[in-house]
Amino acid sequence: MWFMYALSWLALLIQAAFVTLGIAAGLYYLAELIEEYTVATSRIIKYMIWFSTAVLVGLYLFEHFPGLMVGVGLFTNLVYFGLLQTFPFIMLTSPNFILSCGACLLHLLPVANPLCLLCFLVSWGECAAFHGATRRRCGIELLHEREEREAVWHSGHLLVH
Structure with a gap:
């Protein structure tokens, strides 16, 4: 093999x-x-x-x-x-x-x-939580995340936390 x-x-x-x-x-x-x-x-x-x-x-x-x-x-x-x-x-x-x-x-x-500049300068993995909190203020929504949310919403799956 x-x-x-x-x-x-x-x-x-x-x-x-x-x-x-x-x-x-x-x-x-x-x-x-x-x-x-x-x-x-x-x-x-x-x-x-x-x-x-x-x-x-x-x-x-x-x-x-x-x-x-x-x-x-x-x-x-x-x-x-x-x-x-x-x-x-x-x-x-x-x-x-x-x-x-x-x-x-x-x-x-x-x-x-300007706070998003921190996420650009610092490694993405270390700054993911910070970026998630400031994304709405940044006016940036990642396309694949939006598509995933819409796919989960439209397919009838339930999100269980």
Whole structure:
């Protein structure tokens, strides 16, 4: 039985190597296309930023996402539009690039409440109880938790404590 177990791990490693090589080859091909067709690439990126802006506005209007979080996303999109002015040339020391990196990191943080920053800086396991208590004030509800509650509620199961 051990031989089959070892063989399955070997097969998994070989498959992972081939998948990684396939993804790398595809990304290399996309990089070549982007280098060859910079005007079309710039136009596609601009449309993607406009689409992202529309999604953010829709999330704010229809799903009542926190305004600060949506505002940071819109500011990030504005900075990305600034980066497109010199596309495909981007200087790593330009204010637009530094702002885009900072805005991207800021957008990843739960910006609705500064107390949530503690949960980001401290390991998630140690801070889970604190985060559970402040989640409602943060305006952040994890999607899978909401789906689990709805699945339990709609399936007729009783929660016994």
